[in-house]
Amino acid sequence: MPTPTTSTTPTTPLRAHLRSHLLAARLAGPVATSREESLRSYRAFAARDPRLLIGIDPEWAWTERDLIGLMADRCGVSSDPRCVSGQDVIDPELTLAALEAFSERLAVVAQRGAPVLFGTGHPHRLLGFYGALADALSAAGCAVLTPAKGRSVDITTRFGLRTYDLDYVRGVALVREPGAPGSGCATGAHTHSPLPVRTVLAAIAEAGGTLPELVIGDHGWVCGAGQLGFEAIGLADTDDPALFVGEAEGRLSVVVPLDDAVRSDYYRPLTRYVLNRACLSQ
Template sequence: MLSDGGIRAYLVRAGLAGVVGTGREVSLRSYRAFAARDPRVLIGVDPRGAWGERELVALMAAKCGVSADPRCVSGQDVIDPERTVAALDAFGERVGAVAQRGGAVLFGTGHPHRLLGFYAGLADALSAVGCTVLTPAQGRCVDITTRFGLRTCQIDYVRGVGVVRGDGGERAGCATPVHSHSPLPVRVALGAALEEGWPLPDLVIGDHGWVCGAGQLGFEAIGPADTDDPAVFVGEAEGVVSVAVPLEDGARSDYYLPLTRYVLNRACLSQ
């Protein structure tokens, strides 16, 4: 089991913190789009504050450890591993709290090829201690606007984790899960939970539109976010997102599995 010092070293070694793969130019482009209230970057958050580019740079420096100098416009972003570990500890506390009361949990990811295994391990552990892992809206269609136009997708669950699949005429579960930052899938899932008689989630665990969309609707929501995902950190700053974990989200999927074990250990759910 990784200690605090061990997890910090691992994060840097795996490129999940320290110098990460996200370029400064990419992050600044996201901050400008957020400041312009581009819904593709808001991903479900309806900000109350006047978040301009300078305010976002300052926020991301405080939350993630990126450069606070707005004149820094190139190079690779940096995530402070100390901030990541502190956020993982808070994340684990929320997981432990819902486990203690046997609550209902909804999982979802817009990065199925990277983060699915991280969430699935948490879902397995929570299910094993009596939590209800929710899977509402299975097979329902969602029309998501992308840079390539309107795309019809289907909501599916893999090991208890919500994903969206391209709707190419295949039956649910056959098409490949797709990358998406949209908050529409979680909105549809939460609406279906009411219609289908599911309990509403005590906790939503996910990324991008899943965490922001659920948090904006008033559900406790936690999840990881990269340096070019300002919406999740704005959501945390404004009380919409409970815990935002600064983390490179484009690494190999197996690199995140030690984080599952670390979170479960913090939640007193080690297996």
């Protein structure tokens, strides 16, 4: 099983400040996600529950113990299977190293002026982070793609089959319940499903349009894209093993371990750090 690359980036005041912020905001260190919740996710993923696969079709046979080991390597959670309660812990050094790799991919895309697609299943928390990146890449000459706006997507949820509409805010794709406030409002639905990104990519192909060279986001947006062969990078919490499996198996390029459900303004220092390292600061 591949292991993550250890960052060789020297400590700088900006990096040290961000590390402190990660711990203070509980983006890393002890996070809100419980060990019990993460272990339930690992068991469900090992059983190939599609609600946890979120678009990834694993090549390898992953057991719960395998996943604990992977998540210990990639996130810093306890590697002891006897640890079954308490709060999960994310190693801030792993978060910083992944943010640096994430920034490098943005820099390459910006230099090439390549087309990109953003999508989030956490619009209430992460829309501002992705929106700032979309603004910066657009200013650098990248086409930020917004296809299939208004198209309906049927997604199976714990409440049964629900129909959602695709929308974009600041160039970031999300889904809304029909009748939700109009375009431009960050009131999208929380979803793990890969169906929205599949719908978007199929719409581009049907129209003979420009396909993204990089997909940026979370949950099913990056897992679904990576499974289809698109380069994808994103953010993930300790109870989202699919993204880290996708990274380990080579379908996702970079996954940043962090708590993906804290206050939206807590991600602003991460935005500044990523844009600064990618030479995209405005």
